[in-house]
Amino acid sequence: MSNRKIGMWLYKNGGGDKIGKKIIKKLKERDIDVLDDINLRHAIAKNAHIIYHGEEHRGEKLDKLDLFFSYNAGEQTLYQMYLYQALNRIIPMINTYDSFALTEDKFHTSFVLRNNGIKTADYKLCHRDDGHELKKIIKKWDKMVYKPTDGWGGVGLTKIESEANLDMLMPFLNQMDLRYFYVEKFINYDNTDFRVDIVDGKFVACYGRKASGTDWRTNVTSGGSVFIREANDEVVNIAKKACKATGVDIGGVDIIYDRDTEEYIVLEVNGIPAFATPEQEKMGLNFNNKKIDLIVDLIDRKTK
Template sequence: MAREIGMWLYSNGGGDKIQKKIVKKLKERDIETVTDINLRHAVAKNGHILHDKLKIDELDLFFSYNAGEQTQYQVFLYQALNRVMPMINTYDAFALTEDKFQTSFLLRQHGVATPSFKLCHRDDGHELKKIIKKWDKMVYKPTDGWGGVGLTKIESEATLDTLLPFLNQMDLRFFYVEKFVKYDNTDFRVDIVDGEFVGCYGRKASGTDWRTNVTSGGSVFMREPNDDIINLAKKAAKVCGTDIAGVDIIYDLEREEYVVLEVNGIPAFATPEQEKMGLNFNDKKIDLIVDLIDRKTKK
C-alpha cells in the first residue's frame, strides 16, 4: 500500500519551490504528499482530526514546517496528532525548542555551554536586582518568542526599575534572564538534519542593534564553521530531540568558548537571494529530510 504524508511548509522566501522539490523526491520513492495542511482549518471530532474531508490522523506522517503562522489551536492539535502518528519534529521537540528556559536548562544538564541564566518568579524583584549587580548586563527573554521579538537588554538597575512595571502589566508569571555575553556581534547559524551537518552561515547585528536576528535588522554572510562548532550544534540538536534544528552559536569573549544561544526547530531554508550569495545547502537539506520521511514511514 502506498505511503501518504501530510505537509505544511511556509511558502514565502522560496518555500513554495522547496515544497515542490520535496514532493517530487518523495514521489520518486512512491510516497504521496498532501500539501498545505494548515491545522488552523482542521476540526477534531469523534477520534479523528479532519482537514476538509481528509483524516489527517490516518496519514503515515505529518511534517509541519511553518514558524510564522503557529497559533495555540494548531499547536494543541499538533500535540494530539503526535500521540497517534509520527511527526517531524516531534511535538516534544517542538515544544521544548519553543521555550528558551526549558532548552537552556536541558542543554546545561547535558554539558552544553549556554549563557548563564536565571528563572525567577515575577514577584521576586529583589532576586533580579541581585542578579543585575552580579552580572552587570543581562537580557530579558520571553520564554516563547522567536526572531528576536521581545528581547530586552538590561544594562543597569535603573533600566530594570523601568522595565518591571511594564512586565507586570503583561501578566507574566515568571522572568527568564540571561547574562549578556560579550561577543563580536556575529553568530553562527548551523543547520542539522537527522544528526547530520547540513550547512552554516553567519549573521551580523546592524550597527544600532546587538541582536543578530534578520527580523531585528541583522544581515546574513558566508561563514565556515570549525569542527568544534559543528560538534556543538550536533550535540545540542540531539539533546533537544530535534529531527531538524538550526542551532545559534556565539563565541563568548570572556569565557573564551562557544556557547549555544538557541535551538530553533524550524530553521528556514536559504532564500533565493541567499543562494545567489553562495549559500548552497538547500539540496542537501531536502535530501536528508526526504531520507528521514522515508525512514519514519517504513511499514
C-alpha cells in the same frame, strides 16, 4: 500495495513554495504521496479522528497518515499547536511535538542543554514576585538580557545594562501580567553568530549573521544580515549535541563565541530553521538541495 502518504505544512514565503515542490517530487519518486499545505487550523477533531476541512483534501483523516511534516514558524496558532500535540500521539511527526514545544521555550531549552553538558549563557528564572532577585543578578552580571520564554526572531528581547534600566522595565513587565521573568547574562561577543543546520544528526550547512550597527541582536527580523561563514569541527559537534539533547530531527543551532571565557555558547535551538532564500543563494548559500535530500531520506526512513 498502496503508497505511503504524509501531510506537509511548509512555509511558502522566501522561496518556500519552490522548496516544497522539490520535496514533493523527490518523495513521489519513492512512492510517498503528499497532502500539501495541511494547516491544522483548518482541521477538527471528532471522536477518534482529526479531519481536515480545507479547500483541498477535505475530509482526509489526518490520523491515518503515515507521518506529518510541520515546518511553518510564521503562521502557528494555539489551536493548530493543540492539534499538533494530539496528532503526534497517534502518528510520527517531524519534528515531534515534544521537541517542538521544548525548543519553543527558551528556559526549558537552556535547562535541558545545561543538563546535557552543553554550555549556554548563565540564566535565572524567578517568580514575578521575586523582582528583588533580578536586582541582585544585575549587580552580579553587570549586563543581562530579558527574554520572553516563547517567541522567535528576537522579538521582545531587552538588554538591561544597569539597575536603573531594570527599575524602568519592571512596571512594564508587571503590566503584562507575566507569571515569571527569564533573564540571561549578556555575553561579550563580536555581534556575530553561527547558525548551524542539522538534519537527522547530520551536518547540513553553516552561515553567519551579523547585528546591524544600531542593534546587538543578530536576527534578520531585527535588522541583522547574513554572511558566508565556515563552521569548524567544534561548532558542528556542539550543534549536533544540542539537537540530540532537545530531540529535534531538524534543527538550526545559534552559537556565539564568548570573548571573556573563550568558549562557544549555544543561544538557541530553532526547530524550524529556514532554507536559504533566492537572494541568499545568489550570495553563495547553496545548502538547500543537501537539506532537501536529507529531509526526504528522513521521511522515507520514518514512514517505513
